[in-house]
Amino acid sequence: MTPLAQTDLVWGAWRARQNQHTREPSGFADLLARCLDLDIDWIDHADIYDDGAVEALHGEALAHLDAEQLKRLHVITKCGVRFPSPGQPGVRTVHYRSDAAYIQQQAEASLKRLGVEQIGLYLLHRPDYLMRADETARALEDLVCAGKVAAYGASNFSIHQLSRLQAASDLPIAAHQIEISVCESSALDDGRLDRAAQASMPLLAWSPLAGGRLFGGSDAFAPVRACLERVQQDMDAGGIDEIALAWLKNLPAHTIPILGTMKPERLERQANAYRQITLDRQDWYALLEAARGAPVP
Template sequence: MPLPLTSLAADGPRLSPIVAGAWRMADWGWNAQQRLRWIEQCAELGVTSFDHADIYGNYGVEALFGEALALAPTSLRERLQIVSKCGIKLVAPARPEHRLKHYDSTAAHIVASAEASLRALRVERLELLLIHRPDALMDADEVALAFEALRAAGKVAHFGVSNFTPAQFELLASRTPLVTNQIELHPLQRAPLADGTLDQLQRLRIRPMIWSPLAGGALLTGQGEAERRVQAALARIAQRHGCASATIAFAWLLRLPSRPVPVSGSHRIEALREALDALRITLDAQDWTEVWQAATGREVP
């Protein structure tokens, strides 16, 4: 079912309004044909954008995805938008030279990581490349040069960041165009609602991407006091709208005027359908606040 693509920024990439996350693919235990079928099913639902990072699966997920994608016809591959991230260096068997986890935002590492992702994914271009985490040693001018080199070579179309504060975003954006900030946001992680992150992006007319929109599943199955309060609120609102609780969790994000683009991390196609159902629901201010109140345990001031 075709879905209209949505622009992250005025001159940014066009992605599906819900993005499929591949973070856990190495844990799914699937063969290449099963992985391809998942990609096909996502595309059949209109989810044609896929979120990756070089480090996912201890540097293995991009290759798993690429192996599956190589089995697909060209017509499918050409419909997909691939997002990846770089800048974190993990201690892993695949990287024996890393003594400890650290960050690297040098031009050499950004370019090498992007090129490695292209090889692993078996694609010729990334639609979007993000700096995965803020790096205290980041030289904004050097990052801008790396971005421009990758853009000029036709290897990456657009660039953004992930987990950046407003000040960190502003610094890098002063040197090179950025089209998104991929952040964690859900009723149990509300900091971006108050720390200026979403205000900045709305001012710039740049849409955030949202990772972990269900709090790693805690919004549906968590046993903490706040989790149970949120689950009850989601269930009440879901009953009123005739949908799943997960759908309301996504609708809670989509109600924000910064117009977030959530990343669904589940391999279950039914979970993806529940996320997509949120595109047809607009929560009113009372529904939205009911979830916020459940998460905080208090009324709005």
């Protein structure tokens, strides 16, 4: 059984250092505690978030939690993306890595920064076109055998890339993290949703609210915003965010939104609404059409 089988929501820590409260260990710990109060036990990270500083923030925040809270908390983190930045000396160009030595080194570094003994779910952040699937799968399996990682998965892979990795390993790919939302629904047509449903593999939905762009600024989202507002009024919901998140719940694969807000009240409202609101089929399709700007055939 996948470690995420009982999970309906994850909180994503990517933007933590952009918020004056969560950028401090005590404020970050407050949000972790709020997550646990809301039965959100899984926290999403990546080694590259602020060059490792977000993972380190998590590690420092743990000192503010009690033993019971620490026992419940699980982390997802990722490796594989390299780009020029002060934390990645010698990197001249954006590239991806999936070789064994690199995976081993990055997992060790993440464990240290996060201050945990085990990564609950370890993801390859992006598909490396140069991936030697046998080598990559062995490295991930070795981490599982050593107890450093409970399960592994992928992020932003195509179904063909997933198949190649899966064929190289006896362990199931435990989850696929992709951008999927009412605003970005290509996974419905390119097989990623079907693959997840068929393999009972959870889909972790990154940027479920289009990274905040849904709420203003971009004209591209005006039609879907108008439709979300109409459904929100019909359902007497607290915001269009609630309707956009609920849209994911109708999908026929186990889809888990990664909530990216740094505001505790917003997190609570979104989590509660997500669990309460169910869209009917016609509203679901109306939102899809509004977002795509075209009727379904």
